[in-house]
Amino acid sequence: MSIINQMLKDIDKRDKPQFGANRPKSVYLGRPLRTRRLRLILWGGVFALLAFLALSWLHERLSAPASDARPSAEQLQIQRVPVLISEPTQDAASQRADAETADASTRAEGEPEETRPRTTRGEQATVVVTDLEPTQTRAEQPVEPVEVAVSEQVQVPAQTSMPVVTPADTTVTASDDPGEMSIQRSGNGVGSADRLFQRGMDALSAGHNRNAVQRFREALLVNPDHIGSIEQLAAIQFSRGFAGEALQLLRDALERNPGASDLLLLKARIYERIDEPRAALDLLRGRQFRLPQDADLLILQGAAATELEEYTLAIASYRQLVSWRSDQGNWWLALGFSLERSGDPLNMQEAAEAYRRALQDRSLSESARNFALDRREALGY
Structure with a gap:
């Protein structure tokens, strides 16, 4: 019996830990539920923080232009630069007066900023234009420099009553002084047409036919009766196989200039090249x-x-x-x-x-x- 009892005790000892391990414990039942709740709380806090930061940034972006729309008067550093408008035939006395005016403006710019007068944003630049007088009387009168307010940040338009000059009638020539410039007027734009024609001839000599055609067309826009441009453009069009366009161009030009012998000769030669001698002879007859x-x-x-x-x-x-x-x-x-x-x-x-x-x-x-x-x-x- 003792052996049997001992065996039963051993069996009980083996079964008790296994039974205890398989038995559910209440301490482990609530852990998965608490973990999910904690995660939801953490993610909610993160999203709320991100939303708050985004709203703050958007509010700053929307309110920034209202405060920086216009710079303050202290931010505008307006300097006065003298602009001298003179003629190419200015005498020695006028040049010396202009040099003294430029030196005075240079000394004014070298002064400390607090001693110089400030120009507010509401002020507008004014241009003083004096009537140009002959050379012999200009030395007797004081030179009044034309001051234009120039800002590096804001460009202020100048209210002037200068006469309007078209580009075709004006030729601007730069002088040695960077502050001076002379304006020469031409009545019919022949000078501009001649320059465009020369550029076209240079392009034609270099083999750039398309560029040459463009220059000749621009010359004709300036002066529709420029004989050289008409002749070269018609010759190029004919050489490219557009005989009809070349003849039409010459026909229109001869209606305006019936005595242009160069255009007449070119038109007759085109008729001869396309095997129309009758048209060429009728063009020259009489x-x-x-x-x-x-x-x-x-x-x-x-x-x-x-x-x-x-x-x-x-x-x-x-x-x-x-x-x-x-x-x-x-x-x-x-x-x-x-x-x-x-x-x-x-x-x-x-x-x-x-x-x-x-x-x-x-x-x-x-x-x-x-x-x-x-x-x-x-x-x-």
Whole structure:
């Protein structure tokens, strides 16, 4: 029995801790619930703090512009800078007076800030403009410098009654003194058009055709009758394949300037290049040409008339040319050919003489020389 009792005691000792471990204890039942509540309280406090900080920052941002909308008078450091408006032909006395005025303003700027007068925000800069008088009387009168209030932070507009001058009529030239500038007026903007035309020619020489076209168009905006810009722009348009635009540009220009021989020659040559000799001849027909400036027009008229078999007009054109330059064998050759093809027997002797005069030109090509010899022999001379 003792052995059995001992075994039962041992079994009881083994079962008691296991039973006690498996038995629920009340001390552990409330811990998960308290942990969740604590976490909710902490997160709520964090979110409330963040919301308070955000509202404070937003309030400061909204109220900041109201206080800093305008700077105070102490923040505006307004300095007076003298601006001297003078003519390029100012005499020595006027220059000395201007120099003394500039020195006085420099000394005023070197004084302490508290001794200088302050300019409030409500004040406006004033410009005193005096009538410009001749040079000989200006030295006798005191120079009144023009003072303009200049602020580094705020730009104050000056109320002046200066006359309005358009950019096309005014050319500003800077002088050696940075405070001086001279204004030269031109009546029709020809100077500006010439400068734009020169810039276009420089761009054209450099191969920048698009830039050149832009400069020529700007020159025509300044002066619509600028012959050089019209001629170059039409030539560029034709070379790019826009013959219609080039002809329209020349047509409009010739309506305003019918005596522009350069534009007339360019238009006739464009007609010749696009195989319209009739249009070129009609353009030149009936005009009075003067030599030597219209020599190219006469040559073109004679060539177009010969091609269209209008030999009377061709003879008149070449006769006028050889009367001006009798040493040109090609003109004599063209005159002889036109006289021979006219069909008038009275012109045959003159044609032979024209061939003879052509042979006197040593610069005549070999083929042209052989042609003149053959035609002269055929005429029996």
